[in-house]
Amino acid sequence: MRFGRCFVAVEVKRAYKCIVYKLFISVMSHHAPNLFDRIAAFFTGENLTPAVNKTERYIIPKNKPEQVLIQLEKLGLTKDVLIYARDQLKLYLRHRKSIPNSCSFLDDEYKTYNIPKRSGGVRQICSPKGKLKKLHKQLIPAVNRVLEERYVDYGVQNVNGFRKGRSNITNAVPHVGKPIVVSVDVRDFFPSISKQLLRSNLQKVLKELNLANPYITGYFLAELLSYKGGLPAGSPISPLLSNLCMFSADIELMMVSKKWNLNFTRYADDITVSGSDESAKKFIVVIRKELNKIGLQLNFKKTTISRSGRRQKVCGLNVNTKVSLSRQYRRSIRAASHSVQNGKDPHLNGNPLNLAQLRGHLSYIKAVMKG
Numbered sequence: 001m002r003f004g005r006c007f008v009a010v011e012v013k014r015a016y017k018c019i020v021y022k023l024f025i026s027v028m029s030h031h032a033p034n035l036f037d038r039i040a041a042f043f044t045g046e047n048l049t050p051a052v053n054k055t056e057r058y059i060i061p062k063n064k065p066e067q068v069l070i071q072l073e074k075l076g077l078t079k080d081v082l083i084y085a086r087d088q089l090k091l092y093l094r095h096r097k098s099i100p101n102s103c104s105f106l107d108d109e110y111k112t113y114n115i116p117k118r119s120g121g122v123r124q125i126c127s128p129k130g131k132l133k134k135l136h137k138q139l140i141p142a143v144n145r146v147l148e149e150r151y152v153d154y155g156v157q158n159v160n161g162f163r164k165g166r167s168n169i170t171n172a173v174p175h176v177g178k179p180i181v182v183s184v185d186v187r188d189f190f191p192s193i194s195k196q197l198l199r200s201n202l203q204k205v206l207k208e209l210n211l212a213n214p215y216i217t218g219y220f221l222a223e224l225l226s227y228k229g230g231l232p233a234g235s236p237i238s239p240l241l242s243n244l245c246m247f248s249a250d251i252e253l254m255m256v257s258k259k260w261n262l263n264f265t266r267y268a269d270d271i272t273v274s275g276s277d278e279s280a281k282k283f284i285v286v287i288r289k290e291l292n293k294i295g296l297q298l299n300f301k302k303t304t305i306s307r308s309g310r311r312q313k314v315c316g317l318n319v320n321t322k323v324s325l326s327r328q329y330r331r332s333i334r335a336a337s338h339s340v341q342n343g344k345d346p347h348l349n350g351n352p353l354n355l356a357q358l359r360g361h362l363s364y365i366k367a368v369m370k371g
Helices: 002-031 033-044 065-074 079-098 130-154 168-175 195-208 214-225 238-245 247-259 279-293 327-341 355-370
Strands: 110-116 122-128 180-185 263-267 270-275 304-307
Touching: 065 079, 065 214, 079 130, 079 214, 122 130, 130 195, 130 214, 130 238, 130 247, 168 263, 168 270, 180 279, 195 214, 195 238, 238 247, 247 263, 247 279, 270 279, 327 355
Parallel strands: none
Antiparallel strands: 110 122, 180 270, 180 304, 263 270
């Protein structure tokens, strides 16, 4: 009799644990899907490593596609783009389990071509086509609004790339007349910003916009805005998304630079720090640490350390005593302008220039001299 009572007690205890566990799973899967993955893996014994080379398990529940479209409409998408997003969402839900993180769902919707780099080699440009490009453009205002509000709240003045009223000129001004100027470059900037990093930052943006289901919508948006597992260098929204994904690193670098009495700025993938002592050189370690946290790496081949006794350049501009352009560049543009006045075809460094390009160079020289 005693054995029977013990057996019943054990079974009741097991049933009670099972009910509690199922309730816990149902709640966590709805409110915190990422945390739920980890906890579920702990109980089930599944080896769930960080999803760098694996397909995500929890993407979009099949019963919530309409909610995703409602949130996209609130982000400012027009009717024709929403219809396109709805069709893509249907295909995505059908094939989602076969999409690894090294790829993206709409990789075939991009046209790719190469352009030459100034330093040699080529850079691959991946430009979205048709409705996908229109979707990228229409998402810019919502993301930009959240990002600019963050910059105001945190007092960020160090980020100068892809922002209204800022340029490589404003990026160079803080480093004028400094004893040491250190410039570093992020390796493969756009492609190295992973789909996972993009997804987590998009989910934060949707949450700040007070939209429902930010985690679910963020999954789908990351697929729409990425190419082969990274940011496409050619999309109109990629520059803005790069600033979004770099936000945490920018804040940390800004705080450390103030603590060390250094000047720090970033223009796209070019990071510059200047100061009056050797701490500017040591700051490279801090930059590398913060970039590694978000999966980015420095390109040490492009790292330069310039002292006041030699030419100091920031994003192509001289900053020894004032922001200025090189004498060779100004002479080349002057020669091109002279060729036009004499009825000849203008050239720059042996390459032909059209009138629009020449006007652009002249406007740039005027802006540098004015600023």
